[in-house]
Amino acid sequence: MRSRRNATRTARVAPGGLIGALLLALGVGCASTPPPALQQARARYADAAADPVVSSNASVELYEAEQAVSRVERAFERDAEEREIERLAEIAELRVATAEQVAQRRSLEQRAEELGSRRVDVRLEAREQRIEEARTRAREQAARAQAEAERADTATERATAAEQRLSELERDLEAAANQGTPVVVTLDDVLFAFGRADLQPGSQRTLDRVAEFLKAHPERAISIEGHTDDVGSDAANQQLSERRARAVSDYLRSRGVDANRLETVGYGETRPMVANTSPSARQQNRRVEIVIEEQQAASLPAPPAVSAGGEETGPDEPGPRDEAR
Amino acid sequence: MRRGTVLAVALAAFALACASTPPPRGAVARAEQSVARAEQEGANQHAPLPLRKAQDELEKAQRALREERNEDALRAAELAQAQADLALASAQRARAQDLVEELSQTVGALEEETR
Numbered sequence: 001m002r003s004r005r006n007a008t009r010t011a012r013v014a015p016g017g018l019i020g021a022l023l024l025a026l027g028v029g030c031a032s033t034p035p036p037a038l039q040q041a042r043a044r045y046a047d048a049a050a051d052p053v054v055s056s057n058a059s060v061e062l063y064e065a066e067q068a069v070s071r072v073e074r075a076f077e078r079d080a081e082e083r084e085i086e087r088l089a090e091i092a093e094l095r096v097a098t099a100e101q102v103a104q105r106r107s108l109e110q111r112a113e114e115l116g117s118r119r120v121d122v123r124l125e126a127r128e129q130r131i132e133e134a135r136t137r138a139r140e141q142a143a144r145a146q147a148e149a150e151r152a153d154t155a156t157e158r159a160t161a162a163e164q165r166l167s168e169l170e171r172d173l174e175a176a177a178n179q180g181t182p183v184v185v186t187l188d189d190v191l192f193a194f195g196r197a198d199l200q201p202g203s204q205r206t207l208d209r210v211a212e213f214l215k216a217h218p219e220r221a222i223s224i225e226g227h228t229d230d231v232g233s234d235a236a237n238q239q240l241s242e243r244r245a246r247a248v249s250d251y252l253r254s255r256g257v258d259a260n261r262l263e264t265v266g267y268g269e270t271r272p273m274v275a276n277t278s279p280s281a282r283q284q285n286r287r288v289e290i291v292i293e294e295q296q297a298a299s300l301p302a303p304p305a306v307s308a309g310g311e312e313t314g315p316d317e318p319g320p321r322d323e324a325r
Numbered sequence: 326m327r328r329g330t331v332l333a334v335a336l337a338a339f340a341l342a343c344a345s346t347p348p349p350r351g352a353v354a355r356a357e358q359s360v361a362r363a364e365q366e367g368a369n370q371h372a373p374l375p376l377r378k379a380q381d382e383l384e385k386a387q388r389a390l391r392e393e394r395n396e397d398a399l400r401a402a403e404l405a406q407a408q409a410d411l412a413l414a415s416a417q418r419a420r421a422q423d424l425v426e427e428l429s430q431t432v433g434a435l436e437e438e439t440r
Binding site: 061068087090091094095097098101102104105108109111112115116118119122123125126129 | 375400403404407408410411414415417418421422424425428429431432435436438439
């Protein structure tokens with residue numbers, strides 16, 4: 001259908017003469033062929049408008065670019081000077097480029113926001129992981145100390161073992177003070193007899209040292225976690241674990257640690273250190289863990305060192321923290 | 326006689342052109358502000374070419390305004406404005422890019438440490 005019509009038109013034009021057709025084409029060309037500057041501006045705009053990043057992130061800027069292209073079109077229609085068309089076309093292209101830059105900036109800012117919250121998550125994970133490492137270290141120390149206490153025959157040997165344990169605690173607290181690392185202090189079997197919550201005298205030296213540390217570092221957050229073995233009902237063990245944690249908290253308060261800092265929690269028999277398979281294993285599970293969390297700029301009571309509004313950075317940053325064991 | 330008419334028409338057209346374009350003080354002032362803002366936002370470093378072109382056009386606009394060539398002043402001010410807007414947008418884009426790169430590195434290092 002269409003090709004037939006074209007064919008008849010060609011047939012009709014042909015006799016009219018080649019010169020006439022050429023003249024017509026020339027005339028039409030002069031009147032309506034847009035200058036390259038306008039063609040380029042149109043093409044640049046069309047590319048940007050087709051880009052979903054630009055159309056969704058910079059709709060206002062894209063609209064301004066469209067208006068700038070329309071100005072070039074109008075100048076062309078009213079036969080404006082070539083220089084003027086070129087100037088308006090340059091403005092149109094600048095508007096298109098601006099829309100593209102704005103769109104890219106906004107999508108980069110979205111990415112930055114995602115990365116920012118990812119950074120917070122990773123930092124929290126890292127903190128959890130460091131506390132977990134400290135907990136493991138404390139358990140290893142406790143197990144070693146118990147093994148030594150069982151081997152020890154004489155009072156002197158037992159005293160040496162206790163001294164050794166205290167010096168390990170000392171080393172951990174020193175690292176905690178210097179590098180802001182978390183520390184878990186385990187008060188185990190020797191400290192709580194079966195079914196009892198009151199502290200045994202042997203625990204006092206350890207707790208005195210912990211109290212001293214806490215008073216020297218009022219910015220450190222701590223939590224006191226009580227645990228029991230699996231003998232008795234869950235409810236009774238839950239209560240007992242809470243009482244044990246409170247006994248430690250009361251003692252620390254009596255040594256001058258601010259009561260507001262002493263948060264206690266009871267875990268009952270739900271988090272045993274070892275399986276409750278023997279009396280000595282059960283003894284190990286009857287314990288209180290004092291978790292001294294890592295140094296944090298955010299947890300400072302009054303912020304003298306850290307300026308408000310800044311990002312959370314503190315002495316807890318990367319620092320390698322591998323102590324010799 | 327004919328020459329006189331042409332001259333009169335030309336003069337009238339000139340007068341009309343002058344009268345129809347008031348001094349574009351607002352447009353020049355806005356272009357000045359936009360150039361200054363682009364400079365503040367680091368366009369010197371991140372978008373030196375559009376900033377330079379904006380400064381040149383702004384200078385042309387200011388000169389034309391002083392010499393009461395209002396049409397020229399407006400044209401130059403419009404170009405200066407468009408160049409300055411692009412310079413600002415490019416500078417802000419570049420800074421957003423720097424921020425993303427910095428954050429990627431931090432997060433990467435933290436993830437490495439946690440692993």
